[in-house]
């Protein structure tokens with residue numbers, strides 16, 4: 001359905017094409033092909049460097065995408081989409097694992113880093129990353145990824161009801177900008193866009209990098225970054241198993257290694273490769289924008305799956321660190337977290353087409369940690385603090401108020417043991433008392449901050465250009481860089497920083513080339 | 515490259531089936547969808563991380579055995595309870611401590627996610643995304659085909675928008 005060819009592009013190697021162990025040389029090897037990795041690779045390849053990208057996930061072209069949820073969870077997401085940050089309450093989280101990374105499965109919302117966040121970062125020794133300095137990079141991202149408003153015909157009834165509820169409450173609401181090219185609102189973003197309208201890395205920066213001569217090895221997990229002392233010298237990876245036998249080995253020798261595996265995988269990879277941050281902060285400072293989901297059931301037929309995944313955001317409470325939105329989910333995912341089962345579940349799900357699935361996202365007021373446990377892999381912990389819990393409960397209340405104002409007859413809250421509510425009065429009565437943190441049902445799709453940037457090696461893991469403090473030839477270029485939460489969807493910030501930092505690397509290439 | 519399925523033992527399958535009989539809707543009869551549902555669950559377990567898989571499988575095993583110690587079970591495993599007793603056993607555990615509740619929600623989620631991900635069940639709810647995607651995608655090309663082609667090509671330019 002895309003006008004782009006679905007054959008494996010030249011330069012892309014998948015496990016089935018690899019006859020045996022491989023050894024290659026290049027200028028820069030990039031670990032991961034998501035928002036940060038693909039953008040870095042394209043920029044560096046554009047600049048004339050010989051770039052190799054190594055991606056653990058498989059290559060799944062646009063033509064292979066369908067709205068088969070279990071299949072998509074298995075093939076496009078890490079660990080079937082079922083990962084957990086341990087704490088009270090635990091936070092379920094998901095990351096993409098495929099060529100294009102999480103951008104292949106994300107919702108396509110694309111926003112600049114809010115000025116107030118950049119100003120906060122500037123106050124934390126990131127003086128060079130000001131709104132003015134970032135402006136040209138945001139412009140470039142928005143041109144490359146076709147960021148813009150939705151065509152009105154693509155907006156569905158669930159979004160319009162949510163908008164009506166917010167407007168009835170007199171709240172500020174924005175029409176989302178998204179990285180899309182005439183998205184038709186088929187609501188399949190989270191399972192791989194089947195039309196190519198969502199301008200994920202799979203259809204933008206990955207093919208751009210390949211067209212500039214970059215090579216991409218898919219299905220290959222980087223086991224470690226090789227080094228001599230504190231100088232990174234390349235990577236060693238292994239392709240996925242073939243016919244039950246361990247896959248072939250890939251060894252890449254490079255002048256520079258860029259870790260872009262995302263905020264959970266990158267710190268773990270760096271640690272197991274023996275890199276230590278003088279700040280002691282590698283893997284710490286994790287933020288994840290806790291999300292909670294609220295379901296409204298209406299008398300009218302809504303068919304939330306007709307129309308774009310998410311069209312509006314309520315920005316009225318951004319200064320309080322709370323953002324609200326309606327984002328449809330397929331039946332399979334609606335059932336997750338619900339206490340209903342058996343006949344009761346059947347009765348509830350019979351109303352699927354009358355549901356509006358909405359939720360709140362809150363800016364973190366605490367941080368978590370990613371540890372690397374031998375034999376297990378990354379272990380993520382995150383303990384919601386009192387202020388974070390207060391924000392979540394307020395976010396849930398505001399989301400429920402929006403749905404009730406829009407005419408929802410019943411509202412289901414993400415609070416263990418809570419009854420449904422049918423009116424603002426019932427909602428107030430329910431939430432008048434304290435809510436135990438462990439009763440909150442939370443999830444996250446925005447993991448950030450585990451290799452925070454900053455110029456002071458005693459406080460930050462990498463410089464503001466992503467260069468690892470205390471090592472040479474080693475950079476980080478993904479969501480790990482953030483000093484703190486961005487408070488809005490993070491992809492555009494990640495891509496803008498990646499382009500900026502790659503440009504700086506190109507400008508200083510003579511210092512790094514070997 | 516396809517990830518290997520995690521083939522469950524006979525005992526594990528029996529526990530999952532008994533659990534599904536309680537948590538999945540009674541209609542249509544689970545017999546008619548069980549092979550597809552079980553296949554999806556085994557593939558899912560093959561795709562999850564080692565830790566999650568171990569947690570899930572251990573939880574199902576403990577849930578099965580722990581029935582012996584309860585009033586409903588009276589020495590019998592969960593898989594040996596009749597439908598009504600099994601339901602009571604599940605309901606009581608689901609109303610138990612926060613930790614047990616969280617685990618049960620996770621275990622139930624694995625089954626209901628794959629149950630409601632079956633095309634037949636989706637259709638019964640009036641959710642048929644494939645046809646909708648086909649129709650909207652065709653409309654998109656019809657309306658905007660030329661602009662889309664230009665936009666897609668621009669992704670390969672040195673600096674899209676500048677024409678370079």
Ligand SMILES: Cc1cc2nc3c(=O)[nH]c(=O)nc-3n(C[C@H](O)[C@H](O)[C@H](O)COP(=O)(O)OP(=O)(O)OC[C@H]3O[C@@H](n4cnc5c(N)ncnc54)[C@H](O)[C@@H]3O)c2cc1C
Pocket residue numbers: 031032033034035036037054055056057094095096097098099100101102103105106107108109110111190220221222223260261262263265266269445446447477478479480489490491492494
């Ligand atoms: C369901 C979902 C919806 C989202 N919606 C939005 C949205 O609407 N807007 C928005 O701005 N953001 C959204 N996000 C978040 C956004 O997509 C991510 O923040 C962003 O893609 C992260 O970029 P990254 O480069 O850090 O990592 P990723 O994009 O996750 O890429 C990392 C890649 O590295 C690979 N990798 C990791 N370790 C290794 C290794 N050892 N060897 C080889 N490869 C490795 C991974 O397989 C992965 O493909 C969403 C995310 C999800 C999961």
